[in-house]
Amino acid sequence: MALKTIMTALAATLGLAMAGGMALAADISSSAATAGGKALVARQAHFKDQGAAFKAINDELRKDAPDKAAIIANTATLKxxxxxxxxxxxxxxxxETGLKTAAKPEVWTDAAGFEAAANRFQVETARLADIASAGDMDALKAQVRATGGACKNCHDSYRGPDPH
Incomplete structure (x- = not known):
């Protein structure tokens, strides 16, 4: 009899936990359906693409014979x-979307500062693409560091810890 009571209680607890999880998933799903939620989800996907492109460039630069076409393609993505x-x-x-984000409120409250940081990144990625097209690997390595510095500059002020 005691085992049946324990099993019933366990089943009820599991059912409540599943229902709560489904409700949370539905809430997150509805948050992602808003315009702000869609923008946040798209932004996160863009940053993942950006990170993959930066990694691909660095991986190529570590090789004895970097693939210039791969570098050019990835610098074009960054630009x-x-x-x-x-x-x-x-x-x-x-x-406010209710979704996890690393973006600090300062992105919106310090619009001029954020715009300046974004502009610095734009300048550095444009230089990176130009240097990659020219094929000067030493200059490219230096510009990768400068571009990474522009990323760090923005992250220091406008990005918090990864919420995932």
């Missing part, structure tokens, strides 16, 4: 992302 980056942060796409 394109740099140009679009300011549009990834529309008002309403921060923590």
């Amino acid at each position: 394109s992302n740099g140009e679009a980056l300011p549009t990834w942060f529309p008002k309403g796409s921060g923590p």
